[in-house]
Amino acid sequence: MALTYTEIEQEKSIRIWIFFLVVLVFYFLIAAILGNLAKAFFVLNGEAAGRIYPFLIQKELLYVLLFALGAAVIHAAYSVSNAMPLITRNLDAQNADTSDKYHERFKRIVDEVNVATGSKYKITPIVIPTVAMNAFAISDHKKNAVIGVTEGLLSKLNRQQLEAVVAHECGHIVSGDSFQTTVGCALFGIYAAMLAGLGKIFREGRIRSSGRGGGGIILFLLLVYIVLNIMQFFYNLIRLFVSRDRELRADAIAVKLTRDPVSLSEALYAISRGWRGLGYIDRNLESLFIINPAREPADEAEGFFADLLSTHPPVSRRMAILAAMAHTDVKNIQEDVIAAEKLRNITRLNAGEEPVIGPSSFNCPKCGQALTDVEYEGATVHKCGLCEGVLVENDRIPRIMIREERGFNERLIKMAELAQRDGFKRAQAEKNDKTKSYLKCPKCGSYMVKDYYTFSSAVEVDRCYLCKNIWFDKDELEIAQYLKENKGYI
Numbered sequence: 266m267a268l269t270y271t272e273i274e275q276e277k278s279i280r281i282w283i284f285f286l287v288v289l290v291f292y293f294l295i296a297a298i299l300g301n302l303a304k305a306f307f308v309l310n311g312e313a314a315g316r317i318y319p320f321l322i323q324k325e326l327l328y329v330l331l332f333a334l335g336a337a338v339i340h341a342a343y344s345v346s347n348a349m350p351l352i353t354r355n356l357d358a359q360n361a362d363t364s365d366k367y368h369e370r371f372k373r374i375v376d377e378v379n380v381a382t383g384s385k386y387k388i389t390p391i392v393i394p395t396v397a398m399n400a401f402a403i404s405d406h407k408k409n410a411v412i413g414v415t416e417g418l419l420s421k422l423n424r425q426q427l428e429a430v431v432a433h434e435c436g437h438i439v440s441g442d443s444f445q446t447t448v449g450c451a452l453f454g455i456y457a458a459m460l461a462g463l464g465k466i467f468r469e470g471r472i473r474s475s476g477r478g479g480g481g482i483i484l485f486l487l488l489v490y491i492v493l494n495i496m497q498f499f500y501n502l503i504r505l506f507v508s509r510d511r512e513l514r515a516d517a518i519a520v521k522l523t524r525d526p527v528s529l530s531e532a533l534y535a536i537s538r539g540w541r542g543l544g545y546i547d548r549n550l551e552s553l554f555i556i557n558p559a560r561e562p563a564d565e566a567e568g569f570f571a572d573l574l575s576t577h578p579p580v581s582r583r584m585a586i587l588a589a590m591a592h593t594d595v596k597n598i599q600e601d602v603i604a605a606e607k608l609r610n611i612t613r614l615n616a617g618e619e620p621v622i623g624p625s626s627f628n629c630p631k632c633g634q635a636l637t638d639v640e641y642e643g644a645t646v647h648k649c650g651l652c653e654g655v656l657v658e659n660d661r662i663p664r665i666m667i668r669e670e671r672g673f674n675e676r677l678i679k680m681a682e683l684a685q686r687d688g689f690k691r692a693q694a695e696k697n698d699k700t701k702s703y704l705k706c707p708k709c710g711s712y713m714v715k716d717y718y719t720f721s722s723a724v725e726v727d728r729c730y731l732c733k734n735i736w737f738d739k740d741e742l743e744i745a746q747y748l749k750e751n752k753g754y755i
Contacts (some may be wrong), residue, residue, distance in 0.1 A: 395417060399536060421539065436519050440514055531585035533584055630736055711731050
């Protein structure tokens, strides 16, 4: 493992050049295959049979190499210069919302840890709207960086644990590991992720060859499928150059910054116990994250082949190292995490306790009086003090459904059970029947539509399809949240 700044820089530069060499070889092979196919087709057509050798000769291969070099340079320049926006778009990540309690805490921690590192990077905090628990860091050659976390991680970790995770990601940034990994994912991972959908279409046989030009479509998809698999092969080669040691190095930097190995060990254990993001976070980007989004047997194995096949060291090993730093036992850390989870469930707030933020700029669509901005699960919503309905902006709904601060009294639980029994059948019967609501959207003034919160939902709401806001009548938001947390219907 590289320990000095010079060794880290040399290691990073060597690997980036290896990445470029892999890209060059990829384009050379693709161009050579297509060139040979085109020339063989030309000869077999009989137009030049006997006069032209059906495969590329030495001079023509030189042209192929020059083409591959140009394509590789363009690919690398575009990918590296656009790496961060490409990756964040692929993950559907958004900038932290400073009006949100959880997001504001995350932003403050990022700023504090960045100052502690003394780095010259401009770090932007972003959030992925998923219940999964994970975190990642990416950076570019212009000293811009991003630290991203999932909504699930924000809602489940306490401040000390979140600070330890942020310090770990800062460790990747200041060591240069994040730039190297970002380049690798940008060169191949992003494009492999984009092409995976095309490969799925071809494998499932969704395209039929009937009609004029159908055979051409099949041939085109076949070539795309071949290119996809070649690209995936090369990306897997790139992953072999992503060392497990970089995670251990980032753990060590995090401990140096926070002086708190226990909190980082607790965070790793909490993440490993929960859903890490498989199915939402693309497998081609797994090397970016603090823990592999997919559970792989090689992740918890040791030895040469495990090091070769997995980008992350075993969580048990990382926890053991951190526990040794704190002179404690891994079992004690695990027991503390489980006990904290149980305590959080016991001490959840009672329903109806929403701290008031201030007057809202919207009026109630039912009563006409001014709404009030209140804090609900750390997010700002607009509530009517008379009818107790709630207007929730579209981007804040996933956060509310993920977080578990609030408790539910007996009356709400009973209403939710009735909604589940009666509303679910009605929602299925009327799933295509969206009727116009008599309510107007408080934001844009257009008529809302009576709709169910989701396709399989038992909760009927008023939805604005123009600005995407949702109006929940009294208790509807709480019922939707209860059914999501306890029944999985929403």
